[in-house]
Amino acid sequence: MASWLIGGPAVLITSILSLKLAPTSRYSLSIVGIVRFSIFFPYQSFRGGLDVMGRALSWKPRLDPGLISYTTSLPQGAARIFFVNTISLLPGTLSADLLEDHVTIHTLDHTMPIRENIYKLENHVASLMRLSIPAQKKSSS
């Protein structure tokens, strides 16, 4: 019970602060998007874990890393932040920088279909937040 003395006010203050500091953008979540994402995400992160496991345990670690820059069409705010954070949990990709709409992605193996995977994730995030993004553009570095 004594822990409530510290915990209660702390939770209250952080909640008020974050409501005050966060940009006032409203997002509506789509139920279908949530269901699709909650199948897509665990499956992909499991694959990501297996991928890293295979590379770490193989006799000579199989790595062919590189940096990729990707331009996202998701709007600034919650959608973009969510997108950037989930990139790091997908197979072979890690978001290393975000500047405006340019995401720098580090990949363990640039022979993997990174752009396709990222675009798929972008689509999932968009449908999760009831946004629409343009069809995949071909390359651009």
Place this chain on the structure above:
Amino acid sequence: MGILYNSGTVLIIVGLPFFLSGTIGLIRFPDIYTRLHALTKADNVGLGCIVCGLALQSGSIARTAKLLLIWVLVLIASSASCHLIARSALQKNIQPWMRP
């Protein structure tokens, strides 16, 4: 109860090699970026398996919800800190290791 408990045990055992390989990757991989890959991905899957296993064994919905909440919070914390570490490494001009 018996089946639930045992499948929980199986899930926990499945989760352990992920933690192990995350740590092995941390030791064996050549640079900061690849090491981040190993830690975030493998450990998240490992923790996910263990949390699901414990949830099956918990026998109470409140405890299951708490366990899942812990997993989600760890996911958020680890992907955010992973991004921040990679970002500050890039800003310090640490070049990613390339295959020779």
